[in-house]
Each structure stands twice: as C-alpha cells, then as structure tokens.
Amino acid sequence: MKLSLSSVEWNAGSWKFHADASFTPGVHLVSGRVGSGKTTLALLSARLLQPHAGAVEYEDIRSYTLSFQYPEYHITGSTLHEEAESYGVDPSAACARAGLAGRGHEDPFRLSRGELKLFQLSCLFMRRWDLLILDEPFSALDCRGKLAVCRSIGENRSGIVLVSTHEQHILPKTDYLWEMRTGDLIFRGPLPEAITAWESAPGPIRMLRGQGVIPANLTRDDILEAECRMHE
Amino acid sequence: MQDARIRLISLISLSIATFLSVPGAVLSLVWLLLSPGTLKETMRSAAFWVILLFVTIIATATQMSGNEGISYFIRTGVIILLAFSVYREWHPGEYLDLSVWLFGKKYGFDIGLAVEMSIQGLHETSREFSRIRSALSLKGLQPGIRLIPAVGFLLIHTRLMRARDQADLLATRGYRAGGSCCPVFRTTNRDIIMGILAILVVFLSFMPVRDIFILQM
Numbered sequence: 001m002k003l004s005l006s007s008v009e010w011n012a013g014s015w016k017f018h019a020d021a022s023f024t025p026g027v028h029l030v031s032g033r034v035g036s037g038k039t040t041l042a043l044l045s046a047r048l049l050q051p052h053a054g055a056v057e058y059e060d061i062r063s064y065t066l067s068f069q070y071p072e073y074h075i076t077g078s079t080l081h082e083e084a085e086s087y088g089v090d091p092s093a094a095c096a097r098a099g100l101a102g103r104g105h106e107d108p109f110r111l112s113r114g115e116l117k118l119f120q121l122s123c124l125f126m127r128r129w130d131l132l133i134l135d136e137p138f139s140a141l142d143c144r145g146k147l148a149v150c151r152s153i154g155e156n157r158s159g160i161v162l163v164s165t166h167e168q169h170i171l172p173k174t175d176y177l178w179e180m181r182t183g184d185l186i187f188r189g190p191l192p193e194a195i196t197a198w199e200s201a202p203g204p205i206r207m208l209r210g211q212g213v214i215p216a217n218l219t220r221d222d223i224l225e226a227e228c229r230m231h232e
Numbered sequence: 233m234q235d236a237r238i239r240l241i242s243l244i245s246l247s248i249a250t251f252l253s254v255p256g257a258v259l260s261l262v263w264l265l266l267s268p269g270t271l272k273e274t275m276r277s278a279a280f281w282v283i284l285l286f287v288t289i290i291a292t293a294t295q296m297s298g299n300e301g302i303s304y305f306i307r308t309g310v311i312i313l314l315a316f317s318v319y320r321e322w323h324p325g326e327y328l329d330l331s332v333w334l335f336g337k338k339y340g341f342d343i344g345l346a347v348e349m350s351i352q353g354l355h356e357t358s359r360e361f362s363r364i365r366s367a368l369s370l371k372g373l374q375p376g377i378r379l380i381p382a383v384g385f386l387l388i389h390t391r392l393m394r395a396r397d398q399a400d401l402l403a404t405r406g407y408r409a410g411g412s413c414c415p416v417f418r419t420t421n422r423d424i425i426m427g428i429l430a431i432l433v434v435f436l437s438f439m440p441v442r443d444i445f446i447l448q449m
Contacts, residue, residue, distance in 0.1 A: 072390055073364050
C-alpha cells in the first residue's frame with residue numbers, strides 16, 4: 001500500500017508547490033505554518049487537485065477519503081442521522097462516539113463547529129480506510145476532542161494516515177514526520193530521530209530539545225515523560 | 233488594465249456602444265481581443281457558458297418569432313463577455329478606492345465597502361462550491377437535482393455565518409458610517425490607450441455601418 005507523489009508541482013500565481021514523496025502505512029504528520037501548502041498537499045493527495053507537473057499514484061489503495069478543515073462542507077443530510085448514513089455508518093453509534101447520543105434528529109447546522117467537526121471525524125473513523133487524509137483535524141476542537149481524535153488516528157495506523165496540522169500542543173502518536181516549508185514538502189524521517197531536524201517544532205518540543213532531551217514521540221504523555229526526564 | 237477608473241469608464245462606454253448597435257458590439261469585441269489574456273480566462277469560466285446558453289435559447293426563440301434574435305444574441309453576448317472580463321480583473325480594495333474617489337469618504341466609503349464585500353463574497357462562494365463538490369465526490373455522491381437543496385442551503389448558511397462575523401468585526405472596530413481611505417491608482421500608458429479606444433468605440437457605434445466600412449454599392 002503506497003501513495004506516491006512523483007515530482008509533483010502545482011502553481012498559484014507566483015506561489016509554487018513541490019513534492020517528491022512516498023507515503024507507506026502508518027501515521028504521517030505534516031506540520032507547517034499557515035499558507036505553507038498543507039491543504040494543497042491534502043487536495044493533491046486525494047486527487048481532488050490535478051498537478052501541473054508530475055504524478056500522484058495510488059498503489060493497492062482501494063478506499064480513501066479526505067476530511068476538510070471546515071466540517072460544514074461535508075454536510076448533505078438535514079439531520080445527524082441522515083448525515084451519518086451518508087458516510088455508511090450506524091447513526092446511533094456515530095452520535096454516541098461524538099458525544100451526541102440521542103441527538104440524531106437534530107439539524108447539523110444547529111451544532112457548534114467543534115461538535116460538528118467531532119461528529120464528522122467520528123463518522124470517518126468508524127470506517128477503515130487505506131488512505132485517510134485529515135486536513136487540520138484539530139481545528140475548533142477542545143482538549144478532550146483533540147485527545148479523542150489522536151486516539152482514533154492511532155486506531156487507523158494499519159492504513160496510510162496523512163495528518164496536516166499546525167497544532168502545537170496535542171499531537172497523535174506519529175510514525176513519520178514531514179514539514180511544509182513555503183510550498184516544499186520535506187521529509188524529516190521516522191520518530192523520534194526526526195525531532196532533532198524539525199524546524200517548525202512546537203514550543204514545548206523546542207524547549208526539551210534545547211535541554212538535550214528528545215521525547216520518544218509527540219503525544220502529550222511522551223512530552224510529559226520527557227519533561228520528567230529533564231528534571232531528573 | 234491596472235487603473236480601475238479607466239476600467240470603469242471603458243466598461244460604461246463599451247456597454248453603451250454594445251447596447252446601441254451591432255457594429256458597436258463588434259467593435260467592443262475587437263476591443264476585448266486586445267487583451268487576449270483576460271479574454272482567455274473569461275472563456276474558461278463555466279458560468280459564462282451557462283449564461284450564454286440561456287441567451288442563445290432566448291435569441292433563437294426571438295428570431296423564430298420574427299424578431300431580431302441575432303442582434304439580441306450578439307449584443308447581449310458581448311455585454312456578458314464585458315462583465316465577466318471586468319470582474320476577472322478585480323483586485324481586492326480596488327472598488328473601495330474607486331468609490332471613495334467618486335463619491336467621497338462618507339457615502340463613497342459605504343458604497344465601496346458594500347461592493348468589496350459583495351465581490352469578496354462571490355469569490356468565496358465559488359471556492360466553497362468547489363469544496364462542497366469535492367466533499368460530495370468523497371462521499372460517492374454525484375451532483376444532481378436531489379442535492380441542489382442541500383448544497384444551496386449550505387452555501388446560504390455559510391454566507392450568513394460569514395456576514396454575521398463581518399458585521400461583528402465592523403462593529404468591534406467602531407464602524408458606523410463612512411471611513412478614511414486614501415485611494416491610490418496606478419495608470420500605465422496601455423490603460424490610457426485602451427480608455428481612449430473605448431470612448432472611440434462609442435462614437436463609432438453612432439455612425440451607420442456604411443460610413444465606417446464604406447460598404448455602399
């Protein structure tokens with residue numbers, strides 16, 4: 001199972017995107033600043049955007065999907081029940097998973113953006129995907145929601161999970177680290193080795209790195225464990 | 233064309249010329265052909281072709297009922313082409329500058345702000361529509377009549393949400409009416425030439441065809 005971006009280029013005016021990469025099963029975290037090209041990478045990887053040069057190739061990928069940053073774009077049903085059905089999942093289970101048990105009859109637009117985001121992601125996580133692309137999955141979520149999404153991402157690691165985010169505090173257990181830097185996709189390597197080369201690392205990781213302590217991974221527990229090591 | 237003032241004058245002149253006569257419409261089309269880049273972009277717009285299709289249907293019906301369907305098709309087609317081309321050349325903040333330059337800092341600012349927000353809204357709606365189509369295809373749903381209410385409701389909902397946010401933002405910044413804006417325009421030699429040509433087209437459109445092309449036998 002492999003997603004390949006072979007010398008992929010895409011331009012918007014003077015801004016240029018370039019990627020030469022292969023994604024194998026596991027969790028791939030793509031970090032980068034706002035406007036660095038993370039959403040473009042997500043759209044190209046989902047083949048919703050045609051590259052101006054190069055090719056996006058799927059090898060043994062039979063099921064794939066992309067979650068947009070704004071969950072509203074995904075709404076097609078007039079109730080949460082209908083909405084869950086449009087993903088082919090059990091509506092009651094989807095509502096329960098998103099903390100909305102018994103609210104299946106409600107209009108999706110009545111939910112807050114955070115609730116809607118969690119509901120939409122819950123529907124996606126209830127299915128198995130060979131390639132799951134999540135564009136800013138943590139936006140609009142509170143701490144609990146972010147941790148729940150991190151757990152669900154971990155449950156899907158038998159497939160390729162591409163997570164593009166600028167989240168700084170709560171991150172999933174990651175297998176491979178990538179960075180988007182002004183349109184260029186850069187592979188930093190597997191975890192934890194990649195942490196030393198991570199240019200846009202979040203503040204807590206930069207602080208640990210400065211003290212010569214490298215966390216085993218990027219989860220909140222890993223960071224806490226590394227902080228404890230720092231004080232030993 | 234860089235200067236929004238000359239673009240506006242050109243648009244008004246060419247629209248009058250196109251409305252007045254078929255030769256005026258043909259000359260306006262020639263004027264548009266002088267900016268092939270913009271015209272090419274316009275021709276790529278699906279919305280342009282959809283509107284043109286409706287114009288063609290009306291023109292055909294008009295012609296078949298014994299009226300001037302062909303004249304209607306040429307003139308309306310060119311006016312639509314003009315509108316799309318001018319819309320494509322818009323840069324953020326341009327109509328605010330133009331409106332303040334025309335009507336002053338009070339009413340001009342308000343009109344300019346409303347125009348800017350509307351055009352920005354159109355651009356955003358276009359982007360949102362494209363994202364919604366992608367989301368539908370990811371769910372394996374084909375766009376069809378059944379999905380029109382859902383997509384329409386979604387677009388209206390996102391527009392209303394955006395409008396509310398914008399209103400809150402303006403209120404937070406203390407906006408009541410009017411505002412301070414110093415319009416800046418960049419005029420190139422090409423802009424001046426194109427503006428003069430557009431005005432010339434209006435005068436030529438008043439003349440009978442035989443006076444321009446010496447077609448009298």
